[in-house]
Amino acid sequence: MQPRHLVDPHAHFHWAGSRDDFARYNASRLAAGDRMGIRVHVASILGSWGRTSPTYFASPGDVTAGNDAMHAIAAAEPARVRWWVHVNPNHGEHALVEIERAAARGAIGIKLSASRRADDPLLDPVCREAARRGWPILHHVWQHRRREWPMQEASDALELARLAARHRDVRFVLAHIGGGGDWAHTNPAVADHPNIFPDLSGSGVDRGMLDAALAMLGPRRLLWACDLTLCTGLAKLHALAHTGIDQAALDDVCWRNAVRLFPAGALGLREDGTEVDA
Amino acid sequence: MTTVRIPVDTMAWIGPYPFRELPHPEPAVLVRVLEREGIGAAWVGAMQAPWHRDPAPSNAWLRAQLAPHAGVLHATPCVRPDWPGWERVLDEAVARGERAVCTYPMQQGIAATGDALPALARACAERGLVVRLTVRFEDLRQRHWLDAAGDLTAAHVRALVRADPRVHVVVGGAGKELLEETHWSLTPAEQARCWWDWAWLWGPPEDQFTALVRGLGGARFVFGGHWPLRLVQSPIAVAALGASDLPAVTYADGDAISAAARAASVR
Numbered sequence: 001m002q003p004r005h006l007v008d009p010h011a012h013f014h015w016a017g018s019r020d021d022f023a024r025y026n027a028s029r030l031a032a033g034d035r036m037g038i039r040v041h042v043a044s045i046l047g048s049w050g051r052t053s054p055t056y057f058a059s060p061g062d063v064t065a066g067n068d069a070m071h072a073i074a075a076a077e078p079a080r081v082r083w084w085v086h087v088n089p090n091h092g093e094h095a096l097v098e099i100e101r102a103a104a105r106g107a108i109g110i111k112l113s114a115s116r117r118a119d120d121p122l123l124d125p126v127c128r129e130a131a132r133r134g135w136p137i138l139h140h141v142w143q144h145r146r147r148e149w150p151m152q153e154a155s156d157a158l159e160l161a162r163l164a165a166r167h168r169d170v171r172f173v174l175a176h177i178g179g180g181g182d183w184a185h186t187n188p189a190v191a192d193h194p195n196i197f198p199d200l201s202g203s204g205v206d207r208g209m210l211d212a213a214l215a216m217l218g219p220r221r222l223l224w225a226c227d228l229t230l231c232t233g234l235a236k237l238h239a240l241a242h243t244g245i246d247q248a249a250l251d252d253v254c255w256r257n258a259v260r261l262f263p264a265g266a267l268g269l270r271e272d273g274t275e276v277d278a
Numbered sequence: 279m280t281t282v283r284i285p286v287d288t289m290a291w292i293g294p295y296p297f298r299e300l301p302h303p304e305p306a307v308l309v310r311v312l313e314r315e316g317i318g319a320a321w322v323g324a325m326q327a328p329w330h331r332d333p334a335p336s337n338a339w340l341r342a343q344l345a346p347h348a349g350v351l352h353a354t355p356c357v358r359p360d361w362p363g364w365e366r367v368l369d370e371a372v373a374r375g376e377r378a379v380c381t382y383p384m385q386q387g388i389a390a391t392g393d394a395l396p397a398l399a400r401a402c403a404e405r406g407l408v409v410r411l412t413v414r415f416e417d418l419r420q421r422h423w424l425d426a427a428g429d430l431t432a433a434h435v436r437a438l439v440r441a442d443p444r445v446h447v448v449v450g451g452a453g454k455e456l457l458e459e460t461h462w463s464l465t466p467a468e469q470a471r472c473w474w475d476w477a478w479l480w481g482p483p484e485d486q487f488t489a490l491v492r493g494l495g496g497a498r499f500v501f502g503g504h505w506p507l508r509l510v511q512s513p514i515a516v517a518a519l520g521a522s523d524l525p526a527v528t529y530a531d532g533d534a535i536s537a538a539a540r541a542a543s544v545r
Binding site: 025026028029031032035036142143146180181182183184203204205206207208211228229230231232234235236238239242 | 516
C-alpha cells in the first residue's frame with residue numbers, strides 16, 4: 001500500500017551562512033526526496049543554524065537572512081519547495097514584519113522554534129497573524145520536557161496545548177513526535193485539542209510510536225514528515241502500511257491532512273488528490 | 279529504490295523492556311518481521327537480561343522461547359564477566375552451537391579498565407564466540423529516569439577488541455562520533471575484527487552512513503535492526519537511500535563473522 005502523494009511539511013534547508021557544504025546538503029535532501037516520492041517539501045531555515053546566533057534564539061538579522069535564503073530556495077524550486085517563515089517571538093515587531101515580508105514572497109505558514117515557551121503571551125500576536133492569514137504554525141516541541149535543556153527554551157505538548165486553547169482558530173503542527181523526549185506523553189496531552197496536529201518526523205523510530213498516535217488521535221490528526229532525517233521518514237512511511245490503517249487513512253497522514261492545513265492550493269493539490277494546476 | 283540483501287540481523291531481542299511497553303516482543307512476531315523484510319535469520323538476546331544481576335535465568339528463558347524457531351532465531355545469551363562461574367555461559371553456548379554472546383558493561387557496571395572485559399575477550403576468542411555489544415537501547419533524551427546507565431563508551435569497545443588478537447566484536451547502536459573515535463583508535467588488524475551496525479547513523483541529507491561506508495568500507499558494517507525497540511525498516515531505509523551513492527558495496531554478513539570467529543579460535 002502506497003500513498004497517492006507524499007508531502008513533507010517539516011523540512012529544513014541550509015545556506016551559505018549556516019554551513020559550508022550547504023549545496024551538497026540541499027541537493028541530497030531533494031534527491032532523496034525524489035527517490036522517496038516526496039512531491040513537496042515545506043521547509044524553513046532557522047537563521048544561521050547556530051553559526052552566528054543560536055539556532056533556537058536566532059538574532060533578528062539571522063532570522064531575516066535565513067528567511068531570505070529560504071525564499072531563494074523556494075523560488076528556485078517552485079515545483080518541489082514551499083516555505084515556512086521562521087520568526088523569534090522575543091523580537092515581536094521584527095517577527096510581524098518578517099511575516100508580512102514573507103507573505104509577499106510566497107510563504108505559507110509560520111515556524112516557531114524554541115525561542116520562547118509556547119504558552120507565553122509573547123506568542124499571541126504571532127498567532128493572531130497566523131489566524132488572520134489562515135496559516136498554520138509549526139512549533140518545535142520537546143516531547144515531555146522534564147527539565148530545561150541548554151541552548152533552547154523548549155516547550156512540550158502541554159505548553160503548546162495551552163497556546164492552542166487560546167487560539168482555537170489557528171492550526172498548530174506539533175513538531176516531530178520522534179524528535180526527542182517521551183512521545184507517549186504527547187498523545188494524551190493533545191488529544192482534546194483538535195487544532196493540534198502532531199507530525200511524525202524526527203530521528204526516533206520506536207516501535208509502538210505510530211500505533212499509539214493512530215490509536216489515540218486517529219489518522220486525521222497526524223502528518224507524515226521527515227525533519228532532519230529522511231531515512232527515518234522513509235522507515236515510518238513503510239511502517240505505516242503495517243499499522244492496520246486503510247488507504248484513505250494512509251493518504252490522510254501522508255498528504256491530505258497537509259493539504260487541509262495549508263491555505264487552499266498552496267501545495268498544488270486538492271483534497272481529492274488532483275493537481276490544482278491540472 | 280535498491281534493496282540491500284540482509285542475510286542476518288545481528289541485533290535483535292525478545293521479551294519485555296523494563297521502561298516502556300513494547301508491542302508484541304514475541305519470537306513468532308520477529309520471525310514474521312524477518313520474513314516480511316527478507317532477512318534470513320537473527321541473533322536474538324533477552325530484552326530483560328541487561329538489567330538482571332544474574333543473567334542465567336533469562337538465558338534459560340531465551341533458549342526455551344527460541345527453541346521452536348531454531349534455524350532462524352539464534353539465541354545470543356547474556357554474559358556478565360564479573361559473576362561467579364560466568365565462563366559456563368560460554369561453554370553452554372558452544373555446546374549449543376550458538377554464534378555470539380551479549381554483554382552490557384554499562385548496565386552491569388563493568389568498567390572499561392580492569393580485568394573483566396579482557397578476560398571476556400580471551401574466553402570468547404578461545405571458544406570462537408562473537409561478542410555482541412549494544413551502545414544504547416533508547417535515545418538519551420527519552421530515557422526513563424531510573425535508566426541511568428549511559429551509553430557504551432569507545433574505551434569499553436577498545437578494551438575488548440585489543441585484549442585478544444582473535445576476538446570478534448559486533449557493536450550495535452553506535453553514533454557517528456563513537457564509531458569514528460573507536461575505529462581510528464584501533465590498529466588495522468584490530469579494526470578488522472570489529473563490526474558496526476548502522477541503526478543510529480543517519481542517511482540523507484546529513485549522509486553520515488554514506489560518508490562512513492566510503493571512509494571505512496562496507497565490510498566494516500553489518501546489519502542490526504534493534505527489534506523490538508525500533509522499526510527494523512529504519513536501517514533498511516538508510517541503506518536503500520544510500521544505495522545509489524554506494525554502488526557495488528558489500529556489507530558484512532553475521533554468519534561470516536561467526537565463521538571467522540570460530541576459525542580464529544582454532545588457529
